[in-house]
Amino acid sequence: MQYMLMIHEDESAYAGAGGEALMAETIGKHMAFAESLAKAGIAMSGNRLHPAGTATTIRWNHGEHALHDGPFAETVEELGGYYIINVADLDTAIAWAKQIPIPGKGAIEVRPVWDME
Amino acid sequence: MSGARSRLADRIAGARPRVVAALAARWRDLDLAEDAFGAACEALLLHGGEDVRDPAAWLYRAALRKAIDAKRKAGRDARIGEAAMTMGDTHTVLAMPEPISDERLRLLFVCCHPALAPDARVALALRVVCGVSTEHIARAFAVPVPTMLQRITRAKAKIAKAKIPFELPPRREWPERAASVLGALEVSFTQVYEEHSEAGQSEIADDVVRLAKMLVELLPDHAEAKGFAALVLLAGSRLRARHDDEGAMVPLSQQDPALWDSAMIEEGRVLLDEAAALADPGPYQLLAAIHLTHARRLYDGTVDARAVATLYAGLTVLRPGPIVAINHALALAELEGPVAGLAALDAVGADTLANHRPLCVARARLLERLGREREAAAMLDRALATAPPAAERLYLLKWCSRLAAQG
Structure with a gap:
C-alpha cells in the first residue's frame, strides 16, 4: 500500500539568522531518513518543493478559471515537500512519518494513494 | 418478549464481542463480520436457540457457514465470496469445533484507532463491539441519526x-493505544453521563461500562483502565438519582443515596483498590476516588471534604482545566467556608469565563450560602441564558423561584 507523506512546515523558520544552518541540518536529517527507508527495503520517492511564494494556483469555477500568485491556501505551514512510501498499513506509515524532521512547528499529513489496479 | 427469548437475546449480546472480533480478525473487514454475525443471529433465533450450550461457538460457526454459502452462490456478494476463499477447506472449518480465539483487544484497538476522531471511535466501538443500534447511539449523543450514521x-x-x-500492535505501543480507547470512552462518559442525561441513555451507559470492564479484563496491568472502569461504575451508580419526578436535575449533594446502586459502588470500589495496588496513579483514578468519596455518604451520611479537596488539588496538577478548578474551589468552600470558595472561583478566570455556566452556578451556590440572594439570582440568570440542557434548566428555574421566595 502506498502512502503520501505531505510535509507542511513553517517556511519562516529557515529565514533570518541561523536559517541556513537550520536548513542544512534539516536536509541532513532528510538524507538520513531516506537512507533508513532504503535500509528497511521500502520503496520510496519524494521531492522537496520551492517555497510557497513560487507557487501559482489555477482556480476553477464551473469552467471559468483564473490564475493566482501563491499557494492554494495561505497558511502558516505550507506544503514544502513529500514522500511516497510503500508499506503494509497505516500504522507502519505513521511510524515512518513520525521520523520526518520538522524543526519547530509543522504537520505531516499521511494519505493512502489510490490504487488504480 | 418471552422470558426464554429475552435470555437468548442476553446470551447473544454477551457472545457478540468475542464472535464479531474473531470474524473481523479473520476477514479484516468490519462490515462483513457484522453482516455475517447478524445472519448467524437470525439463524440462531430460527433454530430456537435455548438448548444451544455455547452460543458464541454456535454463532461463530454459523457465521462462517453463511460466508461459505455465499461463496457457493458465487457472485451474489463478491466480498463474502472473497473472504470465504481465504478460509481454507470448507469441511475442516465446519467439522472441527474450533475454539474461538480472543481477538477483542484487536477489535477495540481497530475501532478506537488514534487515527479516527474520538467521537467516531466511541460510536464505532458501541456499534461493532456491543451491537448498539445507530439510532440508540445517535440519541445518546444527541445528534441526528443520519449524522451518526455518516460518522460510523x-x-x-x-x-x-x-x-x-x-494486527495487534507491538506491546510497547499498547499504552498509547489503550489511552486512545480510554479517550474514546471518556467522550461517551462526558456526553452520556454529564452533559445531557435525558431518558434512553442508561442503556448506552451500560454498554460503556461493559466496554470499560472489557478493557480491564484484556489489560489487567493498566491502572488507568481500572480507574476509568471504576469511574463509570461509580458515576453510573447514581443515574437513577439524578432526576426528580418532574425531570429536573438533582445535584450530587442533594441526591437521595437510597436511589444509588450499591452493587455498582462496591464494584467500583474494588476496581479502584486494584488500580491503587498497581501504584501508577492518573487522572481517571483521581476522578474515581472523588466519586467514591461522595459515594460514602451512602454508608455514613457524610462526605470527607478534606479528602475531596486534596483529590481535586491533585487533579489540578494532572489534568488542569476550568471544571476541575471550579470543583476544587467548591471543595475549598466546604472546608474553609464560602468566602474562601468565592475567592478561589475568582481566580479561575473572572473575565474570560464570565458566562461559563458551571462557574455561574458555582458562584450562585456560594453567594446563596452567604445570604446574597440577589447576586445569586443574577448568576443563575446568566447560567440560564447559556441554553442549558432541559433537566438542568428545570433545576435552575426551581432554584430561581426558591431564591425569589427567600429574597
Whole structure:
C-alpha cells in the first residue's frame, strides 16, 4: 500500500539568522531518513518543493478559471515537500512519518494513494 | 418478549464481542463480520436457540457457514465470496469445533484507532463491539441519526481505505493505544453521563461500562483502565438519582443515596483498590476516588471534604482545566467556608469565563450560602441564558423561584 507523506512546515523558520544552518541540518536529517527507508527495503520517492511564494494556483469555477500568485491556501505551514512510501498499513506509515524532521512547528499529513489496479 | 427469548437475546449480546472480533480478525473487514454475525443471529433465533450450550461457538460457526454459502452462490456478494476463499477447506472449518480465539483487544484497538476522531471511535466501538443500534447511539449523543450514521460509515471507510491494520500492535505501543480507547470512552462518559442525561441513555451507559470492564479484563496491568472502569461504575451508580419526578436535575449533594446502586459502588470500589495496588496513579483514578468519596455518604451520611479537596488539588496538577478548578474551589468552600470558595472561583478566570455556566452556578451556590440572594439570582440568570440542557434548566428555574421566595 502506498502512502503520501505531505510535509507542511513553517517556511519562516529557515529565514533570518541561523536559517541556513537550520536548513542544512534539516536536509541532513532528510538524507538520513531516506537512507533508513532504503535500509528497511521500502520503496520510496519524494521531492522537496520551492517555497510557497513560487507557487501559482489555477482556480476553477464551473469552467471559468483564473490564475493566482501563491499557494492554494495561505497558511502558516505550507506544503514544502513529500514522500511516497510503500508499506503494509497505516500504522507502519505513521511510524515512518513520525521520523520526518520538522524543526519547530509543522504537520505531516499521511494519505493512502489510490490504487488504480 | 418471552422470558426464554429475552435470555437468548442476553446470551447473544454477551457472545457478540468475542464472535464479531474473531470474524473481523479473520476477514479484516468490519462490515462483513457484522453482516455475517447478524445472519448467524437470525439463524440462531430460527433454530430456537435455548438448548444451544455455547452460543458464541454456535454463532461463530454459523457465521462462517453463511460466508461459505455465499461463496457457493458465487457472485451474489463478491466480498463474502472473497473472504470465504481465504478460509481454507470448507469441511475442516465446519467439522472441527474450533475454539474461538480472543481477538477483542484487536477489535477495540481497530475501532478506537488514534487515527479516527474520538467521537467516531466511541460510536464505532458501541456499534461493532456491543451491537448498539445507530439510532440508540445517535440519541445518546444527541445528534441526528443520519449524522451518526455518516460518522460510523466514514470511520469504517477510513479503516478500509487507509488500511488501519487488524494486527495487534507491538506491546510497547499498547499504552498509547489503550489511552486512545480510554479517550474514546471518556467522550461517551462526558456526553452520556454529564452533559445531557435525558431518558434512553442508561442503556448506552451500560454498554460503556461493559466496554470499560472489557478493557480491564484484556489489560489487567493498566491502572488507568481500572480507574476509568471504576469511574463509570461509580458515576453510573447514581443515574437513577439524578432526576426528580418532574425531570429536573438533582445535584450530587442533594441526591437521595437510597436511589444509588450499591452493587455498582462496591464494584467500583474494588476496581479502584486494584488500580491503587498497581501504584501508577492518573487522572481517571483521581476522578474515581472523588466519586467514591461522595459515594460514602451512602454508608455514613457524610462526605470527607478534606479528602475531596486534596483529590481535586491533585487533579489540578494532572489534568488542569476550568471544571476541575471550579470543583476544587467548591471543595475549598466546604472546608474553609464560602468566602474562601468565592475567592478561589475568582481566580479561575473572572473575565474570560464570565458566562461559563458551571462557574455561574458555582458562584450562585456560594453567594446563596452567604445570604446574597440577589447576586445569586443574577448568576443563575446568566447560567440560564447559556441554553442549558432541559433537566438542568428545570433545576435552575426551581432554584430561581426558591431564591425569589427567600429574597
